[in-house]
Amino acid sequence: MGQVITFGEVLMRISPRGKKKFIQSNMVEFFFGGTELNVGISIANFGGKVKHISVVSDDFIGETAIAYINKFGVSTSSIAFSKRPLGVYFLEIGAVMRPSAISYNRSHSSFSEIKPHMVNWEKALRKGEWFHWTGITPALSQEAFNILKEGLTLAREKGMTVSTDPTYRSGLWKYGKDPKEALAELISLSTVFIGGINEINEVLGTNYSYSNEDFIAASTDLMEKFPSIEKVFDKIRTSLNSSWHKIRARMWNGKEFRETEDLDITHVVDRIGTGDAFAAGLIYGLQNYDDYKAMEFGSAACALKHTYEGDVNLATVKDVTAILEGNISGRLNR
Numbered sequence: 001m002g003q004v005i006t007f008g009e010v011l012m013r014i015s016p017r018g019k020k021k022f023i024q025s026n027m028v029e030f031f032f033g034g035t036e037l038n039v040g041i042s043i044a045n046f047g048g049k050v051k052h053i054s055v056v057s058d059d060f061i062g063e064t065a066i067a068y069i070n071k072f073g074v075s076t077s078s079i080a081f082s083k084r085p086l087g088v089y090f091l092e093i094g095a096v097m098r099p100s101a102i103s104y105n106r107s108h109s110s111f112s113e114i115k116p117h118m119v120n121w122e123k124a125l126r127k128g129e130w131f132h133w134t135g136i137t138p139a140l141s142q143e144a145f146n147i148l149k150e151g152l153t154l155a156r157e158k159g160m161t162v163s164t165d166p167t168y169r170s171g172l173w174k175y176g177k178d179p180k181e182a183l184a185e186l187i188s189l190s191t192v193f194i195g196g197i198n199e200i201n202e203v204l205g206t207n208y209s210y211s212n213e214d215f216i217a218a219s220t221d222l223m224e225k226f227p228s229i230e231k232v233f234d235k236i237r238t239s240l241n242s243s244w245h246k247i248r249a250r251m252w253n254g255k256e257f258r259e260t261e262d263l264d265i266t267h268v269v270d271r272i273g274t275g276d277a278f279a280a281g282l283i284y285g286l287q288n289y290d291d292y293k294a295m296e297f298g299s300a301a302c303a304l305k306h307t308y309e310g311d312v313n314l315a316t317v318k319d320v321t322a323i324l325e326g327n328i329s330g331r332l333n334r
Helices: 035-045 060-071 136-140 142-157 179-187 197-204 212-225 274-288 291-305 317-324
Strands: 003-007 011-016 028-033 050-057 079-082 087-092 101-105 128-134 161-165 192-194 231-241 244-252 257-259 263-265
Touching (some): 060 079, 142 179, 197 212, 212 231, 257 291
Parallel strands (some): 003 128, 050 079, 192 231
Antiparallel strands (some): 244 257
């Protein structure tokens, strides 16, 4: 496996213990995460080589974040420091019919005010073979968009595979750039699209439905608009309530449509980072297996993430493989 490069904000998550609301408790716990970082750490847990590029606060919080990332074997050699604070978000974890709730405090954070001199792309990409980005990063600031585009351009010049999860969150795009145009520019520099009907409709301005037939048509339309895109993968979540979800995935690679079986998650421990776990499992899978097995691996990795507290998927290849082999009873291993 070649080195995977991830680029994005490192966030601190603060939550009351258990599934309490903040008003119920004066005791909290924290985790480090961030969409792209979650992907990188998960791939490292699978045995992959990963470098995360970011900017963190130049204080003990930033130092702790660096130590946390290093603990998983992810390279932090291209992470810069800033006098701005690390981004934070607050999470109340839901249960049954009560949904989870998130409040972000990331405006003017260390990463959102990233500057061009903080990233040396030629050096950062020297050993890279795969670059993964999401729609979160270009939504944060014009500089973040510009720096990401510069990195993607160089990555494609170097022949790297570029995957995107073009997550669109309207509340983040506050600096004046049109999200549809911005995402289109970056998707044109990508080769693997990790997203479903909502993301495709947002980028193309279309109105495809969620059927398999429309997924194939939408994916075909996307690949015609962006010829660099070679494969499209979609994770499908069915939420019966906050605590009970079903996960499956489907794909179109221009020749073949495939779909996985549902994985039933009857007791969700932590919902955060599950889409990132799918992306990580898929990327690892595409570096080691065929398209369908890679998608199965990503779907199983996603399901397993629901069982871990925190933003990061701690599953290993052995753990995911056991799920794929049908070992879903959760029996004690001795």
